[in-house]
Amino acid sequence: MGHWTIQAVANWLLGGAMLLSLVGCSMKVPPQADAGQPVALIPLPQKHQPGPGAFRLQEGTSIVLSSESAELRELGEYLAALLHETSGRSLPVSASFLESMAKTRPQILLRVNPTLAVGAEGYALSIQEGRIVCEAKAPIGLFWAVQTLRQMIYQQQAGSAPGQELRLPVQEIHDEPTFAWRGLLLDMSRHFMSKDFLKRYIDLLALYKLNTLHLHLTDDQGWRLQIPNYPKLTSTGAWRQEPDGSTHGGFYTQADIREIVAYAQSRYITVVPEVDMPGHVQAALAAYPELSCTGGPFRVSNRAGVHPDILCAGNEQTYAFVENVLAEVARLFPGQYVHIGGDEAPKNRWKACAKCQARMKKENLPDEEALQGYFTKRASAVLQRYQKKPIVWDEALKGGISAGTLVQAWHGPAAAKEAVAVGAPVINSPRSAFYFDLNSGITPLEKVYHHPMVPAQLPAGQQQLVLGAEAALWTEDVPQERVDEMIFPRLLAFAENAWGHQAGSGYPDFRERVQAHYPVLERLGVRYGFGARPITFVPKYVVEQDAFAVTLEAGLRQVELRYTLDGTEPTRASALYTGVPVQFAQSTQLRVRPFKGEEPYGATAQASFVKHLALNRVPALAHPFHTAYAAGGGAALTDGILADNDYRKGFWQGFEKEDLEAIIDLGAEKEVREVSISFLQDTNSWIFLPTQVTFSSSNDKNSFKTLAVLKHAIPLKEEGPVRKEFTQQLPPTKTRYLRVRARNVGVCPPWHPGAGGAAFLMADELIVR
The missing domain is CATH 3.30.379.10 (Chitobiase/beta-hexosaminidase domain 2-like)
Structure with a gap:
């Protein structure tokens, strides 16, 4: 510098x-x-x-x-x-x-x-x-x-x-910037974005000195790029039928792409195209099923998650397709990089495919991961013939990559370190901090601002391989009209982090500077979202009054909060939260909505509160909860607040790989007639129901008597989200201590795209009546 x-x-x-x-x-x-x-x-x-x-x-x-x-x-x-x-x-x-x-x-x-x-x-x-x-x-x-x-x-x-x-x-x-690569990924496969919308975002990126726009153009849910040699990619692959019967889709003509690229060049922004392969290709297979291992038929997917059918790596016709598509992409995008994906490619079809197995034998490949490496290197060779450099997601490292390949590390510091260890340049895109499809409660402004751009303890000689970073917005649940609220204001924290903010300026100073940018964003028509969880419920049980007192915190200074206690939708005429805790003495549903001026600003948040014998009794945990899913801390399992089916709202307490084992001290011997606890399953998020739940009781905290061992019949493959309550009715039982043990599956099953990776157990309120 x-x-x-x-x-x-x-x-x-x-x-x-x-x-x-x-x-x-x-x-x-x-x-x-x-x-x-x-x-x-x-x-x-x-x-x-x-x-x-x-x-x-x-x-x-x-x-x-x-x-x-x-x-x-x-x-x-x-x-x-x-x-x-x-x-x-x-x-x-x-x-x-x-x-x-x-x-x-x-x-x-x-x-x-x-x-x-x-x-x-x-x-x-x-x-x-x-x-x-x-x-x-x-x-x-x-x-x-x-x-x-x-x-x-x-x-x-x-x-x-x-x-x-x-x-x-x-x-x-x-x-001047510290990092050369400062980008934003927009996923227009899951939800299409118009050409003018992309040009608007190019101007917004420029305002905050970001220099790369990564377009995720193809996936299971839609193919968005016109390829003249394969017209069905857009006539078929660009359109899907939604569960409600409506049709969603769209694509960019080659003229559209040239216009977008030229507009970006005039703003000194490089457009990086991504054509995902060999996985995330169901839209392409719907158009050309002969490129699969099974022959189909397929349709463009209308659901999120990882799909089992991928490009057939044993079929030479697949490589002709890859060459023709990448040649067209190379001609359309003048930047030096083309992203070819490589993530979340299940190998079960390859294991059962005679052509893939024959290819492995011919090329002396030991397993299917090596077959993906072979596929990736052939695709990379195509790009190199057109003077382009390939980018891959970090999973591609398992099978090996060609020299000069850039790795986008989304699995965190370990993945980045794995890439630089083999000499590969890295784009830092940790899901835990830079993925803006995760709500602002999981990746708040402060977390985005503070996340290290270079992994800790990376040797000095390897640090220069970290080129920079990208934030990412995946749009499975985000149509174009909601893009602004998911990206802003968090993109401001990312922009400062990626540029290289001054050590010592500190987050409090940044937070105050952000306030001056809200009027700017409004002037530019940006309907920004929240810098933290839109509404945080901070419940407290006041023993002396035998009542809840709930403090509300808004994730944006510019809004006011209106609430109801009778289950009705809050309006502008509902009670205004003034900072004094909301109090109620009975089990209640508290509904809160932010308003900006006369209009609602964001969705209604609701929390159900239930009174029971274990309320506010902090459980003793044998294994700690994961810090990212603390749900409010040590008393989360007995705070009286119930979670819904969305673990991202912060009400579920998560345990990574470990079982849940909690002992509740009721304070004195009490008569118990029912115990229950709820768990969540969301397999696309690596969350599984426990294999069994055991309730036990004790009067001395040493010798416990089993009250019930509960199992369930919900398949682990059921994607969910599924909320399951484990409840046991008891004859009147006097006890002081209750213990719950819930057995975690530990790791994702072999059929799961995250096979062998840590599985999560998500627990809600332990209710004692």
């Missing part, structure tokens, strides 16, 4: 005006005379020095270019269009800089300086009372400088009265 020297500053100013020495500081600009609106930039610049005064956009202001190159001219026109849109002023763009004119007429100078001590994407920005100077080593750096101005302008507009003069506070900024 370069450093901003005094000499570089002097060169940059062209006239030699003296600058203050640059030092890092908070983005909170102290009030200054005529300073305009304070600015809150995201990502946080590497160095920033505010000063007194402001630049005023006034009559006679011009945009001046340091040369008459086509690229610089295009950037100048882009800035002129931005200023016309936001101020109504039309600024001339020219390449004739005169120092004498700069002293009398305000100017915005865009200058490429190859000697500037920054990296390729770095820039220096000086806002003075009489002019603005943007300088960079390359045009992409100037573009990021303009995006910094764009943020300032939008914020100034959001805080000003209509028609007020545009004023930008005097300041000096020196900035």
